[in-house]
Amino acid sequence: MAWSIELLAAAHRDRLLSFEERNREYFAQSIPDRGDDFFAQFDHRLHALLDAQEEGTDLFHVILGPEGGQPIIGRINLTDVDAGGASLGYRVAEAAAGRGVATWAVGRICELAVGSYGLCTLTAEVSHGNVASRRVLERNGFRVQGSASWDGGTGVRLLRSL
Incomplete structure (x- = not known):
């Protein structure tokens, strides 16, 4: 395993857009699709993320993969x-799913959250139907704190004290 996590930068633009386009249908199976406007306004959206x-x-x-050129295989925010x-x-990209990438990345971001960003708690929401994602969170010490709802779905809210 030679995965790594990098803070998003403008230099990731082309690889990030490719990641989002390649995995659009896959992601839409478990979360609402971002729509055509997301892709049409990608540069504007990227700059807004970098501003925030x-x-x-x-x-x-x-999340970068081990292959040459470091393709983006996931995002974690x-x-x-x-x-x-x-x-x-x-x-996580469809091609990287089921390989432990998500479990590793959540564990790594928890380390960064406390060590680099000074955070004490993290929350996450997951839909009732996304059992794999809930399992990833629970493997990393997240515990159910209650229910959650958003446009287009319901699920559970999980919390981890760091």
Whole structure:
């Protein structure tokens, strides 16, 4: 395993767009599709993410694979960073699914959250039907704290104290 996590940067643009395009249908099986506007406005959206990251409200990361050129095989983000806590979200490419990437990345981001970002708690929400993602979170010490709902679905809210 030679995966790595990097803080999102403008230099990731082409690889990130390719990752999102290649996995669009796969992601739409478990989360709402981002729609055509996401791709049409990709550069604007990327700059907005980088601006939020610079302001310190969000920390966006890419998960890089071991192959030459370091393709992006996932994303893992800490959003709504405030008062020692943040919300965790992630997605892994279809080609990398089932290989332990998500479990490793969640564990690594927990280490970064406390060691590099000074956070004390992370929360995550997962749909009832996304059993694999819930398992990844629970393997990394997250515990169910209650129910969650959002546009297009319901699920559970999990918490991890770091």
